[in-house]
Amino acid sequence: MIVMKFGGSSLAGAGRIRNVGEIVQGRIKYKPVLVLSAMGDTTDYLLEAAAGALNKGFVTIEKIEELYLSAISELALGAPLQREIKNLIWELGSLLTGISLTRELTGRTRDCLLSFGERMSVRIVAAYLRTLKLNARPIDAWDGGFLSDSTFGQAELRRESWVRISSFLPTLIAEGVLPVITGFIAKDENGNITTLGRGGSDLSATVIAAACKAGEVQIWKDVDGILTADPAVVKDARPVDTVTYEEAAELAYFGAQVLHPRAMQPCMKTKTPVLVKNSYNPAAPGTRIEAGPVKNAPRIRAITSKKNITLVDIVSTRMLGQPGFLAGVFSEFSKNGISIDMVATSEVSVSLTLDGEKDLTPVMRELSEYAGVEVKTGKAIVTIIGDVRRSSEILHEAFGICKKTGIQVQMVSHGASKVNTSFIVNDDEAPSLVKELHRFFFDEMAGKKKPAPKDSPSKGGSALDPKKKEGR
Ligand code: ASP
Numbered sequence: 282m283i284v285m286k287f288g289g290s291s292l293a294g295a296g297r298i299r300n301v302g303e304i305v306q307g308r309i310k311y312k313p314v315l316v317l318s319a320m321g322d323t324t325d326y327l328l329e330a331a332a333g334a335l336n337k338g339f340v341t342i343e344k345i346e347e348l349y350l351s352a353i354s355e356l357a358l359g360a361p362l363q364r365e366i367k368n369l370i371w372e373l374g375s376l377l378t379g380i381s382l383t384r385e386l387t388g389r390t391r392d393c394l395l396s397f398g399e400r401m402s403v404r405i406v407a408a409y410l411r412t413l414k415l416n417a418r419p420i421d422a423w424d425g426g427f428l429s430d431s432t433f434g435q436a437e438l439r440r441e442s443w444v445r446i447s448s449f450l451p452t453l454i455a456e457g458v459l460p461v462i463t464g465f466i467a468k469d470e471n472g473n474i475t476t477l478g479r480g481g482s483d484l485s486a487t488v489i490a491a492a493c494k495a496g497e498v499q500i501w502k503d504v505d506g507i508l509t510a511d512p513a514v515v516k517d518a519r520p521v522d523t524v525t526y527e528e529a530a531e532l533a534y535f536g537a538q539v540l541h542p543r544a545m546q547p548c549m550k551t552k553t554p555v556l557v558k559n560s561y562n563p564a565a566p567g568t569r570i571e572a573g574p575v576k577n578a579p580r581i582r583a584i585t586s587k588k589n590i591t592l593v594d595i596v597s598t599r600m601l602g603q604p605g606f607l608a609g610v611f612s613e614f615s616k617n618g619i620s621i622d623m624v625a626t627s628e629v630s631v632s633l634t635l636d637g638e639k640d641l642t643p644v645m646r647e648l649s650e651y652a653g654v655e656v657k658t659g660k661a662i663v664t665i666i667g668d669v670r671r672s673s674e675i676l677h678e679a680f681g682i683c684k685k686t687g688i689q690v691q692m693v694s695h696g697a698s699k700v701n702t703s704f705i706v707n708d709d710e711a712p713s714l715v716k717e718l719h720r721f722f723f724d725e726m727a728g729k730k731k732p733a734p735k736d737s738p739s740k741g742g743s744a745l746d747p748k749k750k751e752g753r
């Protein structure tokens with residue numbers, strides 16, 4: 282069995298769905314379970330619609346109606362399915378009307394609203410796959426075993442989910458069914474719909490794969506895999522062959538928008554390989570994510586950046602030799618529900634970073650009793666993901682580049698995760714630093730190196746991939 286997850290851009294209309302049909306047909310012998318996102322940008326549209334109903338009191342669902350109903354008619358999926366989807370759209374409209382009348386939107390209602398995209402998506406794709414003579418069955422995540430807590434917007438799956446999923450899906454497959462299940466959503470114990478966080482269908486897919494001991498998870502996107510940098514910043518960013526779970530998690534967390542940051546956890550436990558593939562270019566090998574160490578790996582895998590970071594500098598002579606000083610600082614942040622990302626300390630100071638701009642008034646009040654505190658917003662984290670066993674040379678070279686470009690590094694964090702080195706710089710300096718680092722580590726260094734032997738074992742790609750007649 283394998284798990285194939287298709288993201289919104291792979292399902293953005295009738296043409297894309299036909300393409301998914303071809304990809305699935307070519308891999309049917311591996312007994313796939315499909316995990317789907319909502320079509321195209323549905324989730325963003327739903328959020329817009331919710332905001333419109335809440336703030337302006339009007340209801341618009343035209344974009345969504347158009348996206349789903351035109352796919353049904355272009356794929357000629359028939360009247361019963363059309364009725365089913367129209368019913369769901371009617372329900373969605375009623376929910377939005379409710380929001381517009383009460384001018385109230387709770388986390389619970391928002392999650393219910395967001396679930397409509399995925400629920401319509403699986404019904405349409407399964408119906409299309411049946412026209413290809415595949416025995417596809419649409420499944421809502423809760424019927425497939427997904428049970429979560431009630432943290433709306435960011436729900437955690439409950440442990441029981443694993444047993445439920447692992448008993449339900451393999452049974453269906455044994456009966457010759459092609460399950461097509463919604464990603465991103467679940468239900469809590471009271472039967473309320475929940476969501477797993479934006480991009481959460483990656484996590485749904487890896488949970489299914491780990492629970493059912495699948496041979497592989499394929500995450501189908503619209504890029505050729507995990508890239509060495511954000512292509513919007515570095516034009517010639519290229520796909521990485523292979524990365525470890527740890528590296529992939531760091532990449533996701535530090536700004537590479539390819540995977541849900543938590544999605545690696547389930548497969549790490551079971552060592553299930555994850556393959557990131559491009560549905561617009563299925564012949565490309567993609568990026569393989571696996572347990573390390575990766576043989577013949579290059580020193581650097583990728584360079585990412587993440588904007589809108591706040592840097593907090595805390596200086597106090599009270600810190601000298603004081604047991605518990607740092608614990609006290611951290612607990613001020615945790616009391617106020619603020620999570621800290623990076624930390625660097627010296628004998629008398631500690632610098633830390635926070636994601637986004639937070640209300641620090643209560644923290645400042647406490648800390649300034651015994652320390653000087655300075656808060657600097659508008660920072661970025663530039664992260665080099667690579668082999669820390671070679672960190673001295675990487676740091677030396679990276680600092681050389683900062684010096685050459687005249688960029689002042691304001692904080693460095695290195696080592697803890699064993700795969701990343703991060704620098705804090707000003708927001709507006711991050712793109713040029715990423716470009717320069719990329720040029721140095723991927724172009725100049727590559728130029729100096731001998732070409733790799735043709736049958737290098739670190740090649741990407743799936744062991745299961747039918748290399749045959751794929752093309753665009
Ligand atoms: N549709 C959801 C989102 O856009 C979940 C996903 O695509 O993974 O965030």
Ligand code: MG
Binds near residue numbers: 288318319322324
């Ligand atoms: Mg999406």
